[in-house]
Amino acid sequence: MNLLDLEFMQRALLAALVTGLAAPAVGTYLVQRRLALLGDGIGHVAVTGVALGVLTGQAPMLTAVVVAVLGALAIELIRARGRTSGDVALALLFYGGIAGGVLLIGIAGESPASLQSYLFGSIVTVSAGDLVTVASLAVVVVLLALGLAPQMFAVCQDEEFAKVQGLDVRLYSVLLSVMAAVTVTVAMRTVGLLLVSALMVIPAATAQQLFRGFRITLLSAMGMGTLASLGGVTTSFYLDAAPGATIVMLALGGFVATWPLGAAIRHRRRLAAPFEDADPFAVPSPHATESHPHEHGEHCGHPAVVHGDHVDYVHDGHRHARHGDHYDEH
Amino acid sequence: MTAPLALREAAVALGGRPVLRHLDLAIDQGDVVALLGSNGSGKSTLVRAAMGLLPLSRGQVELFGTPLPKFTSWQRVGYVPQRAAAASGVPATVWEVVASGRLARRRLFRPLSSRDRAAIDAALESVELADRRDDGAALLSGGQQQRVLIARALAGEPDLLVLDEPTAGVDLHSQYELANSLQRVAASGATVLLVAHELGALGPLIDRTVVLHDGRIVYDGEPRTATDGHTFHDHAHPERPTGPTILGSGWQL
Numbered sequence: 001m002n003l004l005d006l007e008f009m010q011r012a013l014l015a016a017l018v019t020g021l022a023a024p025a026v027g028t029y030l031v032q033r034r035l036a037l038l039g040d041g042i043g044h045v046a047v048t049g050v051a052l053g054v055l056t057g058q059a060p061m062l063t064a065v066v067v068a069v070l071g072a073l074a075i076e077l078i079r080a081r082g083r084t085s086g087d088v089a090l091a092l093l094f095y096g097g098i099a100g101g102v103l104l105i106g107i108a109g110e111s112p113a114s115l116q117s118y119l120f121g122s123i124v125t126v127s128a129g130d131l132v133t134v135a136s137l138a139v140v141v142v143l144l145a146l147g148l149a150p151q152m153f154a155v156c157q158d159e160e161f162a163k164v165q166g167l168d169v170r171l172y173s174v175l176l177s178v179m180a181a182v183t184v185t186v187a188m189r190t191v192g193l194l195l196v197s198a199l200m201v202i203p204a205a206t207a208q209q210l211f212r213g214f215r216i217t218l219l220s221a222m223g224m225g226t227l228a229s230l231g232g233v234t235t236s237f238y239l240d241a242a243p244g245a246t247i248v249m250l251a252l253g254g255f256v257a258t259w260p261l262g263a264a265i266r267h268r269r270r271l272a273a274p275f276e277d278a279d280p281f282a283v284p285s286p287h288a289t290e291s292h293p294h295e296h297g298e299h300c301g302h303p304a305v306v307h308g309d310h311v312d313y314v315h316d317g318h319r320h321a322r323h324g325d326h327y328d329e330h
Numbered sequence: 331m332t333a334p335l336a337l338r339e340a341a342v343a344l345g346g347r348p349v350l351r352h353l354d355l356a357i358d359q360g361d362v363v364a365l366l367g368s369n370g371s372g373k374s375t376l377v378r379a380a381m382g383l384l385p386l387s388r389g390q391v392e393l394f395g396t397p398l399p400k401f402t403s404w405q406r407v408g409y410v411p412q413r414a415a416a417a418s419g420v421p422a423t424v425w426e427v428v429a430s431g432r433l434a435r436r437r438l439f440r441p442l443s444s445r446d447r448a449a450i451d452a453a454l455e456s457v458e459l460a461d462r463r464d465d466g467a468a469l470l471s472g473g474q475q476q477r478v479l480i481a482r483a484l485a486g487e488p489d490l491l492v493l494d495e496p497t498a499g500v501d502l503h504s505q506y507e508l509a510n511s512l513q514r515v516a517a518s519g520a521t522v523l524l525v526a527h528e529l530g531a532l533g534p535l536i537d538r539t540v541v542l543h544d545g546r547i548v549y550d551g552e553p554r555t556a557t558d559g560h561t562f563h564d565h566a567h568p569e570r571p572t573g574p575t576i577l578g579s580g581w582q583l
Contacts, residue, residue: 165486
């Protein structure tokens with residue numbers, strides 16, 4: 001039996017394809033901004049959205065998008081105000097989202113188990129209508145993530161510098177949050193709300209082991225996400241398991257497989273980096289140096305240690321600090 | 331000629347505590363000005379408020395004669411924040427970081443023009459990091475990272491360059507390389523305002539020093555050089571009695 005002859009599998013694979021492209025694209029920016037868990041927080045909030053849809057008889061996809069966007073804006077607001085630390089804000093939303101979802105589903109007279117296909121994905125439930133929504137939202141997210149890459153990169157890399165470049169930092173932050181919320185909803189049918197964040201973060205984490213540029217990391221994360229996503233849906237068909245779990249295990253497998261390669265690359269780079277290998281805490285000896293054949297500096301080979309307002313150089317087990325035309329022992 | 335940067339009656343409070351009080355300062359076109367002062371004197375607060383990163387509680391900031399809220403010509407301003415901001419969650423190459431300095435001159439959804447690329451290359455050349463362009467920015471030494479941030483500001487070809495503590499934690503050798511880069515910037519006619527705890531190797535470049543203490547300007551004028559011939563002693567002494575009355579009465583720099 002050919003997998004692609006099954007209509008529901010065609011839809012599931014298409015949904016997986018666009019999800020695999022969109023989730024790592026947004027996720028790379030979130031990781032760069034040190035908001036790796038934002039997708040998780042939004043995913044939990046979206047559970048409430050799904051339950052709201054079930055309760056009111058609306059399409060769960062629609063209500064999930066609306067509630068996820070509102071949740072993302074709330075997180076961004078709390079983060080920007082700086083009153084509550086980001087992780088506490090996220091924690092509050094985690095709990096509120098899940099509790100709200102289970103509560104609303106109960107009021108709707110359904111068992112919490114009916115949420116399962118939204119929590120972990122389900123390849124048989126992607127309807128033709130879902131697919132159109134998923135694909136168009138994902139295309140918009142990917143186009144924004146790539147088209148606004150210079151601006152997004154600057155805002156995520158150094159917010160204050162971006163502001164002095166005249167960028168509307170708040171607008172881009174809100175846009176990124178909304179993109180994350182939309183991605184979560186897009187991924188709901190394939191990876192599921194509880195595991196969507198993994199597809200955002202793991203490909204970025206894998207790619208950054210191998211590359212040292214942002215652009216190449218972003219693009220290869222999208223490639224890895226697509227592979228994991230398509231592979232996971234296919235595997236889940238044969239194993240009859242939830243696609244979310246297989247997608248995430250494949251992505252994790254990729255991370256583990258590239259680990260030795262990444263470690264080797266990092267080791268080589270460390271050797272090239274200045275002053276990383278010697279012991280910077282060598283004990284200084286009390287005597288002062290008489291002769292000094294060279295000037296200490298960035299490339300002299302001696303480990304540099306910041307010491308108060310100046311820099312010491314570790315030299316034969318003691319620390320030299322420049323003082324006029326000679327070096328003092330510190 | 332309007333001053334590239336002017337503060338008028340500016341005051342800044344952080345968390346209700348006044349950090350800058352009634353500050354009047356105008357930086358003249360083409361000058362290299364050092365803003366000195368001990369920790370907590372308000373020098374970083376001053377430049378951050380001047381860049382619009384902190385709100386003023388009173389007074390106003392003017393950039394090239396335009397009040398800050400109406401200022402839009404950000405391509406004329408290059409800002410070099412303190413170095414802590416250089417690292418982020420995903421690696422980026424030196425070239426990528428420097429390229430983000432072109433943003434004020436770029437339109438949305440347009441690729442880099444050849445003009446942009448030339449400016450990025452020139453900025454990398456001027457800080458002598460052209461050969462490190464494809465290296466990860468986070469892997470460079472402290473002095474090199476500082477120069478990456480300066481190149482990022484220079485890539486926008488600014489008329490006013492503002493540097494917050496460019497020499498902090500940078501060894502003397504790197505300070506001299508930094509001084510060379512700033513020398514080239516100043517020679518091109520740009521105005522430079524830099525915050526420093528100590529001038530170190532940057533001393534010879536400076537046209538004018540402004541010393542802050544406790545949120546007020548306590549010295550403004552020619553940089554004074556060493557008095558004992560042994561070391562450059564160019565930081566303010568916070569333990570000394572301060573206030574407007576001692577201005578010009580032997581304030582040691």
